[in-house]
Amino acid sequence: MRQPDGDLTVRAYVPDDVPRLAEIFREAVAAIGPADYSAAQVAAWLRRVPSAEGLAERLGDGRRVWVLADQAGCAFAFVDLEPDGHVDLLYASPAIAGTGVVAGLVAHLETHARDAGMVRLYAEASAAARRFFLKRGYAVSERRDFQIDGVEIHNFAMEKRL
Numbered sequence: 001m002r003q004p005d006g007d008l009t010v011r012a013y014v015p016d017d018v019p020r021l022a023e024i025f026r027e028a029v030a031a032i033g034p035a036d037y038s039a040a041q042v043a044a045w046l047r048r049v050p051s052a053e054g055l056a057e058r059l060g061d062g063r064r065v066w067v068l069a070d071q072a073g074c075a076f077a078f079v080d081l082e083p084d085g086h087v088d089l090l091y092a093s094p095a096i097a098g099t100g101v102v103a104g105l106v107a108h109l110e111t112h113a114r115d116a117g118m119v120r121l122y123a124e125a126s127a128a129a130r131r132f133f134l135k136r137g138y139a140v141s142e143r144r145d146f147q148i149d150g151v152e153i154h155n156f157a158m159e160k161r162l
């Protein structure tokens, strides 16, 4: 697994990041998912990881996207923000997850949201993301139980008033 070259800093996403972001997405689900989800649930989640083309389309729809990148410019985490305050994607490479640096990425998003006049951020958080967001002042609105390809899985609707 790729390790960061020097300190990580926040920068805006560029379309050239897409292959690396798809890789982070897969590695994060595969390595961090099993702490909270069964093998069948992780496999179902992995089947939902978008292709590079699908991810490029999603990230290029007008939403804001930021990455945490090393000194060589390589991304190690990413987060997005849709115009209505929805945080759709938050994924960190297992090489840097759990070290505290992802907090800086989300703090950057929150500063942007406040400056843009947003009053509420919301997300559908995985179990790991739920713990991350709880530490940062987000509250759980409800547990969401649903299926992916017939596999029962759950996440948590969360929100933060800015």
Ligand SMILES: CC(C)(COP(=O)(O)OP(=O)(O)OC[C@H]1O[C@@H](n2cnc3c(N)ncnc32)[C@H](O)[C@@H]1OP(=O)(O)O)[C@@H](O)C(=O)NCCC(=O)NCCS
Pocket (backbone or CB within 6 Å): 028, 029, 031, 032, 033, 035, 089, 090, 091, 092, 093, 094, 095, 096, 097, 098, 099, 100, 101, 102, 103, 124, 125, 126, 127, 128, 129, 131, 132, 135
């Ligand atoms: C959500 C995520 C970006 C949070 O970033 P983070 O740096 O891991 O945040 P935290 O350090 O607060 O860790 C949150 C939880 O992730 C788990 N975790 C973090 N790093 C881990 C690692 N390297 N390996 C396994 N689990 C890890 C832990 O269970 C942790 O909970 P805890 O602190 O109560 O033990 C990151 O955990 C991630 O990418 N997870 C997998 C993908 C995912 O769930 N994305 C959200 C989709 S809604």
